Amino acid sequence: MTTDSTVLDGLDFPTSGLAVPDDVADLLFRQARTVGAFTPEEVTDEQLAAVYDLVRWGPTALNTVPLRLLVVRTPEARARLAAHMNESNRERVLAAPVSLVLAADPGFHAHLPVLAPHMAALADALEPQPEQREQMARTSALLQVGYLIVGLRAAGLDVGPMSGMDAHGIDAEFFAESGWRSLLVVNVGRRDGVGTPHPRAARLDYDQVARTV
């Protein structure tokens, strides 16, 4: 395992072609699995905040950072969320230690004077363009969902992302005031080791997805 400061200098390339230790690559990607059943262990707000504090540094267009999180904890809130999930996902939301509704905020422009001071004028230009703001928010927030899933795993947590849901229903249920737009629901916890995980699904090879010009 690589443990010296050359990791940060990007000078260290083991045979895997990576600059991080193998067990980190395993934790974040290679051994990580989508999880459906969790232990009852609690996931605290402090853990979620630590993950967010890490991944908020990931790049977004114009530094808009439009991802928002609804942390669903109480039995009442779980039931409200489960009612808008596809049937196969309902029990998972009710049983998970915590569920996150990950959403895009079309009102991100209100923060631009702080987030992108040199483009503060853009906030005014975007104000009368709600559709463009929603599109911008969705695009960058989805990048941030990618960072967040990696970040949750970097905190030793397991995730179960789900897109089988009535997004408009969730928006009406929880975001009528904020105007947030739900993208994905992610259950978070520690995987229940009971039972054998099903075999891992295949992925495409680099040669199948990349072309060089």
Next chain:
Amino acid sequence: MTTDSTVLDGLDFPTSGLAVPDDVADLLFRQARTVGAFTPEEVTDEQLAAVYDLVRWGPTALNTVPLRLLVVRTPEARARLAAHMNESNRERVLAAPVSLVLAADPGFHAHLPVLAPHMAALADALEPQPEQREQMARTSALLQVGYLIVGLRAAGLDVGPMSGMDAHGIDAEFFAESGWRSLLVVNVGRRDGVGTPHPRAARLDYDQVARTV
């Protein structure tokens, strides 16, 4: 630095709340910066393939893995790409060691019999629904762009993501046959250490982006 197997067991929580070493958290997020100027050092196909091999394990809806990469290397191809970038991004594309056009493939369903054998029938159901396929492809491919940016950094590379471009122009220029839809262009290389980086832009705090119910 944490180097033992408890990292993988998720049992190791230093004060930062993370299960990865601090220098990894720095490399992937906290010290990583969007880079505009790179050294001339080459980025090889082997490096890019190693990154893809890592991040392809990240979750996508129904395991559709719809992200595609156009690796732009030759001077001729760079010029064709630069012509569709916003003016402020043209010189960056011409100067970078390599530029990746990251795209979504609405034809992902052709791979479903391999990627999701238990849902092979879905491929036929999606065939006559190009708009739904494009929407599905964009959503999951953007998650994968998030994974890929983290993965490039995990390989010790620096990235310069750019969305200031004529996406339709790029699609017509490069993807008329494949039907891929460009999402983002990312320059990849090693940051040129010359000059002082500008101060880091602010981010929102957890309390600004999260609500609990």
